[in-house]
Amino acid sequence: xxxxxxxxxxxxxxxxxxxxxxxxxxxxxxxxxxxxxxxxxxxxxxxxxxxxxxxxxxxxxxxxxxxxxxxxxxxxxxxxxxxxxxxxxxxxxxxxxxxxxxxxxxxxxxxxxxxxxxxxxxxxxxxxxxxxxxxxxxxxxxxxxxxxxxxxxxxxxxxxxxxxxxxxxxxxxxxxxxxxxxxxxxxxxxxxxxxxxxxxxxxxxxxxxxxxxxxxxxxxxxxxxxxxxxxxxxxxxxxxx
Ligand code: UDP
Numbered sequence: 001x002x003x004x005x006x007x008x009x010x011x012x013x014x015x016x017x018x019x020x021x022x023x024x025x026x027x028x029x030x031x032x033x034x035x036x037x038x039x040x041x042x043x044x045x046x047x048x049x050x051x052x053x054x055x056x057x058x059x060x061x062x063x064x065x066x067x068x069x070x071x072x073x074x075x076x077x078x079x080x081x082x083x084x085x086x087x088x089x090x091x092x093x094x095x096x097x098x099x100x101x102x103x104x105x106x107x108x109x110x111x112x113x114x115x116x117x118x119x120x121x122x123x124x125x126x127x128x129x130x131x132x133x134x135x136x137x138x139x140x141x142x143x144x145x146x147x148x149x150x151x152x153x154x155x156x157x158x159x160x161x162x163x164x165x166x167x168x169x170x171x172x173x174x175x176x177x178x179x180x181x182x183x184x185x186x187x188x189x190x191x192x193x194x195x196x197x198x199x200x201x202x203x204x205x206x207x208x209x210x211x212x213x214x215x216x217x218x219x220x221x222x223x224x225x226x227x228x229x230x231x232x233x234x235x236x237x238x239x240x241x
Contacts, residue, residue: 008034009047009194018080019181023048025074029194031217033125040216044074046227047192052076053238054162054191061158063151065187066178081178081186084140087118087126088148090156091172095197096214098172101128107206113156115149120176147185148177155187163198166233168211171197193227200229 001013001022008030013022025044030037048070055067068077091114094104098114117129119139134140140148152175163170173196176189189195193212203209207220211230215223 009043010190015077020068021078021080022071023076023078025051025076025190029213029216029223031213033122036217038216040223040227042224043194043227046231047190047194048072048074048076050192050231050234051190053234054159055187057162057238057241058155058158058187061154063155063158063187064184078188079180079186081180081188083120083176083178083188084144084148084185085120086129086134086139086148086177087120088152088175088177089116089118089172090114090152090175091116092156092160093169093171093197093199095171113153115152117145144185151177151185151187159191159196162237166230166237167201168230168233169199169201171199173197193230198230 001015003011004014004021005012009026009028011024011026013024015022025048027039027041027043028037029040029043052067052070055065059065059067066078066081068079070076091098092110094108094110095106098104099106117134118126119129119137120126129139131142131145134145135142155175156170159173160170173191175187175191177185178188180186196212197214198211199209200211210220211226214220215226
């Protein structure tokens with residue numbers, strides 16, 4: 001199959017159907033704009049399975065995604081879309097770059113969900129954008145930005161409920177969106193411990209509670225175990241629905 005694009009965590013292949021692409025999830029892990037590199041054994045399968053389960057569930061909540069089908073533990077078919085070069089981050093609790101840039105203390109509950117837009121451009125270090133910058137750079141129309149914000153907030157409400165039932169606090173997460181041939185905005189990319197901050201409600205200790213890529217970023221150890229734990233809880237939540 002022809003490789004269309006290889007990113008840090010996934011490879012995208014063309015399929016026989018021009019409307020359908022195949023996504024292969026890799027075990028490779030990167031952090032700090034790929035300055036730190038490593039492997040998380042089994043991550044490809046875990047992230048593919050978590051993303052598939054969450055996308056199926058989000059579709060049931062009325063959110064349109066690019067997901068079609070999981071065809072192997074680390075492979076899924078998706079609808080072909082043109083990715084909008086924005087990283088849309090939704091935050092419920094202050095962590096990561098928000099703390100570094102604003103001085104907010106890690107763990108501060110935000111008075112309302114914050115939706116931040118970043119330019120999807122590794123060479124520039126994914127800089128934070130403003131509405132004006134999005135307009136001037138022609139990245140998306142104001143109408144598209146409004147729609148994306150609305151969808152991102154709805155995904156946040158759905159995921160907060162979903163993870164609450166897994167005894168997991170959804171701290172923040174990153175979404176990407178794409179446009180299909182009809183110009184419809186579809187949720188794309190992945191939703192996994194690589195792209196979310198997830199804190200275990202069963203653990204009070206600030207290191208032990210981390211169930212996401214911060215274990216890799218901060219060398220907290222037991223990275224694989226954390227990812228497997230999230231998969232276990234997500235699948236048992238889906239099974240119970
Ligand atoms: N995130 C991501 N990809 C990126 C940047 C961020 O998936 O290129 C996720 C990250 O895992 C976290 C959220 O977006 O769940 C917010 O990340 P933040 O802006 O705090 O940046 P970081 O601290 O990861 O550099």
